[in-house]
Amino acid sequence: MPKACTKPLKQQPFQTYRDPETGRWYVVRTPTPIQTLSSTLEQPQDQKAG
Template sequence: MTQHPIPNNCMEPQLKTNPFHTYRDPKTGEWKVVLPPPNPKPQFSPQEQRSKQDYRNR
């Protein structure tokens, strides 16, 4: 069986991180979805970081 390359038009942008964590409960066999604990430091996009730095440098 040969592998075919994926055409560029099928490539979709993917999230860098998945905010959800899934695991299977060993007792019931059900899939559980858990949110991770909140991040204490807010994360800013590179554009927001640049705008903050520009504001500080004025």
């Protein structure tokens, strides 16, 4: 019997929208989540440059 996955799903870095008048699809980048941003800011400077 299959086991349920317990890992949270990863958020995509974009959203898609469809214009109902033209039928065109648009891709819009979403901002970086606060948790990821704060963990990036906490890294020492020499690790960021690499």
